[in-house]
Amino acid sequence: MSKPVFEDILNYKTGRRNRKSYALAFLVLSIASLGFTALSLSLVSANSTFTAVLLLLSIPLSILLVICQIAISSQRLRDIGYSGWFLLLMLIPFASLVVQVFLFFAPGQAGENTYGSDPRNMDEIEIFGS
Template identity: 30%
Template sequence: MPNTLYKITMDGSLAPGVTLDFAQDNLARLFKADVAAIKHLFSGKPTVIKRDISAAQADKYITALFNAGIIANKETDFVANLSLEPTEAEETASSTHSMTCPKCAVQQAESPICQSCGIVIAKFNSHQAQAAHPAQAVQSTPYASPQAIIEQNPEDVGELNIWGIEGRLGRMRYIAWSIVFMLALIPAVIVSAVAFKISAFVGIPVALVVTLAAIVIGIQISVKRLHDIGWSGWLILITVIPVVGSIFQLLMFLLPGSTGSNRYGAPPPANSTAVIVLFWIWVVLVAVGFVLGIIGGMLGAALNSY
């Protein structure tokens, strides 16, 4: 009694977690066809993609398709079982389009999948080529491993220096440095107050020194921030304009810096852990202040209504 023959059908059902584009690309590679040519196989209607094969061959096709993200079905091929024509397996030996599997060395009809061991021929050959020439591995097939591109001369980063107006300062570091600057002003203001307690003759010079130092350092930090955005440092003068100055300062906090180098130098170094921590402390304080302001406004309005 002849062996039962089977056919493989698919309706476009996908394996769990597989996207349609991924499955279509894989099937196109298996069949060595364009994606456009196999899209009709995902229409939802059962389509026969392979006939006249044995149970073992059908199982290998099912496995290969599932590995490609496609759920296929093995069904009895009643037409082939009733036919008096030679089956595919019987024609393999005399077929002019035959091949030898590079892994198991079985002679068979030309196919993207070995009917004996079930490997994907193109994928196996690609892996063998990469193993033989690892230093020369290229993406000549869809199965080749992606090669990392490493820049020979990565772009340098700028130096950090609180003094002077040269260089750039990222927005996160700008906020962190501003916090440190304001904290440093607290003891300076206390010293000025103590000096005034002693004598106005002593207090006035101390207060002038503290004020000038605060202005100079504040300008230097702000100019570096403007440079990072790609703007001229002279725009710091906008901050003295009422209302407009406040909006401009907000932009200095929010706008990202230039990608890569600009006319003011290389990008600043990566943010340190301390900078990141100070930045998020500032974010939390601003958020809390905003919420408290809203609550205070609502309470004030409620009290005024009585």
């Protein structure tokens, strides 16, 4: 009973995301980011046009991954009962670790809150939204 992982992954203005859905989305985004970073770094030493094109394509992909991470984190904060603006605490060096642990382990508010309905009221978990 969870929100589908890829549902509203780019919607940073509305919605809620529970712990399970947040953890799965965070894992998928982290693996994608690490894999693409490793690929980019392995091709840096090669001098070719393909490498230059791939590195140019990495900029929009990196921006997209950051937007997705901001969206799921703000949805998770809304599930806990805080505004997405609390995500700005991630800019403070050691506070970011505390906020990240808080996002993973803090229980969400039961039932509907001011940010939307409870995401745990889904019928079944889906990895890819239907």
